[in-house]
Amino acid sequence: MIQHLLNNKMNKKSSGEMHQQQLPLAFIRGEAYINKPQDLFIPPDALEVILETFEGPLDLLLYLIKKQKFDILDLPIAPITTQYMHYVELMKNVKLELAAEYLVMAAILAEIKSRLLLPKLHIEDEEVDPRAELVRRLQEYEVIKYAALNLDKLPRMERDFLCVNTNLPENIPMRANDSDVDLMELVSALQDVLKRTQAYEHHHIAKESLSTRERMSKILNILQQHTDNEGFIAFEALFEPKEGRNGVVVTFLALLELLKDHLVECIQTNGFGRINVRAS
């Protein structure tokens, strides 16, 4: 009964042929390789070509419907299945992943066919015609397929238009944009180091005065910049009376530390004479 109805539809469908002829088919690059596939039959030696030419089972099915008037409303199920199984065997050696996708399509087609062959009474109310779902998918794919072709036709940088490339003069220094550092990042960085190292180092770490260390740098800096008099500078000149007692002590401690590390040398040519300091 269904078969009968469908056959009628098929006859009516021939009126749509004119429309189909007008469809653009330029996308089929591998057409020469596919000699009149009346159904889903693909010559085995053309298999690889087809895998490259079609973007998948939907693309292949679209092609067959348009070009060969392959009728999904009346699927020749047995030969399709046989052929598909044959391809899948062949594809295993080429691209297993793709083979699986084509196999899924074959399964869908087979399912559609089998459902159509079932007596009508077994079709439940809410059940959609399986062919409708396939047609919906094919249409959705078709839309995207042409959208992709149109996208390819859009003017495109490099291929269709060139962008202008102008340099700044070479002597213009690019202002280097330096990374930002937060002071607390510095603190946490040091704490990390200390945490890492305290396990084996805490016995050796003596209490150090930060101000002494700073003063050591400052003294070295003064001595470095002082190039007169063979680099010697008067001992007294290193002290800043206005810093008060604490400042003097810190400077003195710093000098002692520097002497210990042989970073500076002190020279006193005669007893109670002038003490000169220079970087060693």
Place this chain on the structure above:
Amino acid sequence: MTSLSKQKLIKLIEGAIFASSSPLSLMKIKQQLLVEYTVSHQQVLNAIAEISLVYKDRAINLVEVASGYRFQVVDSIASDIAVLFQEKAPKYSRAILETLALIAYRQPITRGEIEDVRGVSVSSHLIKTLLERDWIKEVGHKEVPGRPALLATTKEFLDYFSLKSLAQLPQLMPLSESSLTDIEMQLANSESEESTQKRETETK
């Protein structure tokens, strides 16, 4: 804040668009280039319009794309000039174009949804290529099992195709032009006939 002569304003904007390797946005012009000057939005637009006019008949044109303004060699001589550059523009496969089209027209979309429409799997390599070209980006995750990434196109994609917005993408093919319309109609007809039949059977 200092004011700026019209001439100097035009010079600054023109020079900045020339020197910029990617399209220069209005925001960048106002907030970075002209940050130290008192210039109104309208003054900037007027200056751009005037620059555009100056280059109207020259070898290059000022064009506006998604992320801003840039100069382009005019189409009429582009192919003559292309001979100077040995490198051929890359050709993109249908797989890439179809995937890109799906992302462009159906964004945000997951890889799985792309695969559903195309009927084939989409390789990670392909997605990576599009990500590396800066044509697509992940804009979030779909709240379904596996939380797949949602993909969308970028401004760079629009720039590359000289588009100002997604609305300028070519229209999708109307369904009426689909080669499957006949089949769909037949199906619809057969369904209605079937359902009539069915009702008849039921009433029996």
Place this chain on the structure above:
Amino acid sequence: MTSLSKQKLIKLIEGAIFASSSPLSLMKIKQQLLVEYTVSHQQVLNAIAEISLVYKDRAINLVEVASGYRFQVVDSIASDIAVLFQEKAPKYSRAILETLALIAYRQPITRGEIEDVRGVSVSSHLIKTLLERDWIKEVGHKEVPGRPALLATTKEFLDYFSLKSLAQLPQLMPLSESSLTDIEMQLANSESEESTQKRETETK
């Protein structure tokens, strides 16, 4: 071989110089761009001269450099435009921060000493980054084999962190047996009599 109107010739050469990412040589103009046209050497030179004239007072000028012709943003606005191309620098690595922190809190210090504390080697590149940033400087050499440079922080370092002196560096959270203690306490301790004792402890 076809002839070329003066207008078209100018357009082609102008467009080609614009599109080229490197300076365009006369030879390339004649032997590649214009290979299909009958154009004399003088005509090409005239065209270039005319292009040069057109851009004389614009934001960009045509300049001839060793390898050919190119457009260049004019000097007078170049520094204004350069502000657009500051790249956002990446955040400093942990290694840089730890090194900087050690130099700040333990100065003067040698690279070897920093390596000892951090337990990993400190690259020259890292030290160079800090030197170039003007945050650290060499203040001398330690009299040990190899005379390694002693590193200390600079005034610029203090300025950047809005500190008047290193004494304003934040105190570290008390770590057991930490080497760094309260500066105030240190200063208090360094009263005359105690200082001798303290030095003894320190040098032990």
